[in-house]
Amino acid sequence: MPEGLRVGYFPGCTLKTDARDFESSALAVAGALGIEVAELSRWNCCGTVYSLDAVNLMPRLASVHNLIRAEEEGFSEIMTLCSMCYNTLKRTNNLFTSINSAVVADAPWRTAINDFLCLDPGYSGRVKIYHFLEFLREKIKPEQVKDLVVRPLDGLAVAPYYGCLLLRPKEIAIDDPEKPEILTPFLSALGAKVIDFPLNNECCGAYQTAMHPEAVARRACRIISSAQSEGADMIAVSCPLCHYNLSALQNATNSRQSGPKAMPIIYFTEIMARAMGLNYQTDAANMTPTSVPPGRCRASAWEAAK
């Protein structure tokens, strides 16, 4: 077990509400791997939706506040679980650094933001932002995971789904945006059969879920069908919003259709925690992956769910 792996943790709103099982499973996995996860003593919203807007000052301020706190608390590295938080914080952080991650003293953004916040000395840009997946890849070997497996997945067909926020824009991508495979070695280490499906980097529909749930349902259906036709038993996700869009709408549809459950959507950390035999708090009662039969998902069913 590696010694002294300590990282700051920025949870974000969803991890404390809808995605509690993501957080608890991730913390359990991190603990088992010897990673000390230290939650920031105070944090606020990452800035979320607005980060997708055209670049302007306001949407960055929430992120900067968090980054300043991370710096004040002495963290040179912080980790997120939510892909959106990762995306927002990392893109803000990039405004303070060059492409090579060197802090640019006279970066115009640094000056503008620090001046606006009337902060002295302001944010320096020296905190490194990781998504948990990226942190695992950089600091943990898949063999270390393998050593901790007590309930191997025995060839369970798991399709990693990456969505968009970890892969785009290119500057903050944690993996090849067109051919992501960062999860593969870890899932393989658990004994899973990793299913590569072509729509694993397609958008889940994101916030359209609020305004146009039918559009999201159509997208979710395609993504699930694609994974299913490649033989997946379940889909592993790393983003609470993807999780919501792929599963919650699925549940709604199924309750109306009373059909078979189409496809379990599970955080990758949950899969890891289960294979490692770790206890973690979960809100979802029906998350036992192997007990769910792979069902069928038809576009018509989704259309009916509008």
Add this chain to the structure above:
Amino acid sequence: MTRLGVFICHCGKNISRTVNIEALRKKVSTLTDVVLAKDYLYMCSKPGQTMIADDIREHRLDGALVAACSPRLHGKTFAQTAQRAGLNPYLLDMANIREHCSWVHIDGAEGTEKAFSIIKGSLGRLHYAEPLEPFQSPVTKRVLVIGGGVAGIQAALDIANSGHEVYLVEKSPSLGGHMAQLGETFPTLDCSSCILTPRMVEVSQNEYVHLFSYAEATRVEGNIGQFQVTVRFKPRYIDETLCTGCGDCVPTCPVVVPNEFDQGLGARKAVYLPFPQAVPAVYTIDWDACLNTDKLIICENCYKSCEARAINFLMEPREITFEVGAIILSTGYELMPVAHIGEYGGDGYEDVIDGLQFERMLSASGPTGGVVRRPSDGRIPQNVVFVQCAGSRDPEHGVPYCSKVCCMYTAKQALLYKHAVPDGQAYVFYIDIRAAGKGHEEFVQKVMSEERILYLRGKVSKIFKSGDKLVVWGADTLSGRQVEIEADLVVLAMAVIPSSGSQKLARTLHIASDLGGFFSEAHPKLGPLESNTDGIFLAGAAQFAKDITDTVSQATGAAGKALSLLANDFIKLEPTVSKVEEGLCRGCGLCASICPFGAVTMSPSEKTGAMVAGINPVLCKGCGLCAAGCLSGAINLRGSSFKQIFAQLEEMV
């Protein structure tokens, strides 16, 4: 110099709008040794030049200064004027009072003052000018052509037909290049190999052509007029002089590998002829594929079957060296690998192929005998999607430039597909159609209207496999809709990129290449056939993506350039080169390490035996870096000596 004349140009209003010419002229005429100061509306015009020439003669001027535009523009014009009047052209200098003065000043008084300062400085510089004579270098009347595609063949034939020797070096076992792979050519649909193979035979039989196939130019030294070239022959393991081309060796060879001529769609043996019409028609053993190693002969099936006893497993690479006066580069292009575009499946889908693979499929001599078949299962595809600009015009995923030939060859391929599979459906995704050649637009219009091929304006975002079909996601930006097509076959018109060895060759030849890796031309408008090294010319896609017509035109142009060089016994070279004062040189060698053109060499002095710098005036470009770098002031640039530069500065400040 005691009799200097100054000629001030108005350049229409370009100079006179800002500079008070009359005041300037009066002021200049009072300067020491200035016997004459005149102004004229257009000094470069014939009357202007005549005035200068007349004044040089009449006033017996021993130096003349034209205050006008940049010497880059008219330096030569006025130097010739001086020469006509009997004045050494290097005793005429120019003061730039246009780009350096009137164009960058608004205030008239300030501009006039600066013009005076510039002229005063130039006169100071002119005062120490020396008469110089151009020197000569002999011309070897032979040409090297590197690359044996249609460009190289055309250039070699043009040179050979003028009665000059030409060395044609091709790295693969046969001439022909990519043109030999094509099925039919746009816009006339004539058979590519039918027009090319006679040329290949012609060039191989021409008595003035030395054809070196399976060979590479590994070293090039020297300069315009006299390049020393080393060519390395890769061993064919088959004696070219003995091989009869019978092909008896092929059936006995146990090794099967993908055939590069068929773009990997077909197979060949380790002993092979690239294609039936190959020139030279001799077989080659692909040593990387052959079971034999350098130390161990495991299989000798081909050796046993060869009645001519042409096979020699012990063949070694060999080198020859020869001298040429000019070099033509016609190294051609490659297509960007499909693997570069992850969203189109990378290299993962058998039924996603590139344009050249589809050409092989359409070719009567191709791996499918001209029948369009899916590589995966051999079925005849009913839905074919063609994707233009795959990697082109896409700085994010490929190259920023337009590959120029794809619009036309895609239209042709879609048409040929429809002729081969009349009930099939062809879709073409395009950004816009660039059909700017003779008969090109008409060809595309015919394909669109008469062949019922669906053109969709938009990019393809993703291609993925679903069952045994390929799903193509794209946008139709004319109707504003997303499009999803289930295709049997996808043909990507991949970006045209320089051929793989070209960067190495650029280093061998000390020539520049552009951001895309193509060889840089000397000037985009006025020097498209020349490289930036004198005596090295460019032809075909080695310079940039081109179709056959443009390639042949440029090849003939490059041959013409080379021939006009060969027409002289000597070439005249500018005397404005660096010169070493041996007595001052301390032999440190700094200049030699600074010179980007390899023109400075260190060698023992004939007088003292100590190491001193020497300048090869043929290689020297007159940039002055060595002179600026020399710590002991032993090097002077003729025409811009330290004396001249210091005098100029002194007069100006």
